[in-house]
Amino acid sequence: MRTRAKICGITRSQDVQSAVDAGADAIGFVFYPPSPRAVTSVQAQQLIKKIPAYVQVVGLFVNATAQEITDLLADVPLDVLQLHGDETPEQCIEIARQSKRRWYKAIQVKPDLDLINEIQRYQQAGASAILLDAWHPDLKGGTGVQFDWSKFPKLDIPLILAGGLTPENIQEAIQTTQPFAVDVSGGVESAKGIKDQQLIERFMQGVHCGSAK
Template identity: 75%
Template sequence: MRTRAKICGITRIQDIHAAVNAGVDAIGFVFYEPSPRYVNIELAKQLAQHIPAYVCIVGLFVNATEDEIEKVLKDVPLDVLQFHGDETAEQCRYIAQQHQRRWYKALQVKPDVEYSELISTILQYQQAGASAMLLDAWHPELKGGTGHSFDWSQFPKLDIPLILAGGLKPENIEDAIHSTHAYAVDVSGGVESAKGIKDQQLIERFMQGVQRGSAK
């Protein structure tokens, strides 16, 4: 089975076309104002019109209230909610149920994390209804988009789709997939020429690496 791929933090129409043409499975919009990849509702609405059927639209939220998420969903046809803050399993479950959306939770993997503790946390969110879990590199201040990776030997093997993020780029994606056997990979800065500005050639090279890694 080919590893799925999502490109997150898209802010321009031409980047959507580049991603779709390269064969991505999902496109992510960041609804977190401190992020350099933030898009407001109006821009996200315009961008979403250029995403064809069979390409999933994911909305990334960081400690957003239900009202804030509801305002986005009124105008932007998100397929999946990505909770990337300190949301509890119960908070994720409640918001997703209220708006009839699938969801997954991002966890930042600290260098000194106890493997058993990581597994326990993943299972907690799975039991609450998560469709997947995303594992990202830990940073004391940033919520994703750090450009850093974590120890891939810590990547667990569980009966839930696991998404690998953090420091992925065309040069290492093949090895990342081979090492972790992740269900999906999520990239943002690794295919950019500047913050929020994707590079078509980097996207194409990244997706080629996904194909090679999946074939191993």
């Protein structure tokens, strides 16, 4: 199976183009103001105009309310929601009901977490996928840290691998975990929020090579 790839935390139109040209399946925008990769709804509106059909637009939210997300969707036509905070399954259900969007939940792989049970909680709530990210005591994604890939489970829900992925380790990551998709942000940047075209190209080449093995 081909591994899909999302380039997240994009803030510039040239980076949208680089991701699309390199074959990314999805582009991610961060709607979390404390993040150095955050964009406003106005910025996102302009950037989305550069994204062609068949490339999905994903919005990343951290502990946003259903109303806040719905209000943003009135201006920004997102395809899928990535809920990357402490949202409970019940809150995710309510966000989906109000927004009328598919969603997936990001779970930080803490050392003492019952990962299978946590995944199943959100699967039962209607998640389209689960993203597994490295745990950090302060940061919500974009940590540049990877977790123990040997803990990556095999389940009957699409699993997305994130956390510390780079052009150098992406092939090994895919071959070790066999994820449905991978998600990269800092690993293809020259500075926070500033993507590097060559790093994106090398990352996507690694995705394709890793999938082919």
